[in-house]
Amino acid sequence: MMRVSCLNNISSVGLNHFTSNYQIVEDQNQSELILVRSAKMHEYPINDNLLAVARAGAGVNNIPLDKMAQAGVVVFNTPGANSNAVKELVVAGMLIASRDLIGGFNWVKENKNDPDLQKNVEKAKKAYGGNEILGKTLLVVGLGAIGGKVANTGVSLGMKVLGFDPYLSENARRMLDHNVEIIEDLYKVYGDADFISLHLPLLDSTKNFMNKEVFDRCKDNVIVLNFARDLLVDNQALKDALSSGKVKKYVTDFPDSFVANLENVIYLPHLGASTEESEENCATMAVHQLMSYVEKGEINNS
């Protein structure tokens, strides 16, 4: 019997895929297998029995990969299993930022008891007007499972889409709409983009990817979307770019207090992958990865 522990709440639909040879236990120090979502595994000791860890999600920056490799523990993630959920939220973020839906919503909330509400709607129309995304340029940085879908959706919404990915696989390239223009030199196109959406993993080399130099090259009033990882954006450079008007809005799924205190930031509490469908997909994929590894020695990460 293999013992499995869940460091986070993992969808029961996924857990039900375990056969009777697997038992869910509370104590991770006793288990051969671990399922994790966002818990920081750097803070957990690695027990001698541990064989494999599966992350029900794409990013693995909450798992100490070096430590796992040294201990011979295999680490899986579930790329693609939550990509539609994240893509849909990125598109929502783009629309919310372009049309000031938050301003409009708050206006109605604040004025809902005003007897002249209907009359004052004209003022709100002026204050919370916006722009359409049709015909605008979207730059997608990183064309993996999520970035590729964001790029294709941008095309279907009538946007001009530029995509950058120095590690673009043949398979990912095949999945892209032929109207996505693949860019070789990012620096040359920052100034063309009305929207920039980040879809990079967080690595030492991508930390502060959006820094002062990058912001300086952007078009005035660019809208930046970050549903990937908070540390991809340099906080001070972002603050300066928002106050100078270089960045019109920053839409982020990572609400730390620094960002939450800035003007023109729309922040969400890491909701990108939080749909019922995505949680079920990720958990199901992770459970099958663990069982295939234990039973057949397979290391299957796609």
Ligand code: MLT
């Ligand atoms: C991911 O890396 O895929 C997301 O962070 C998933 C999550 O919200 O757990």
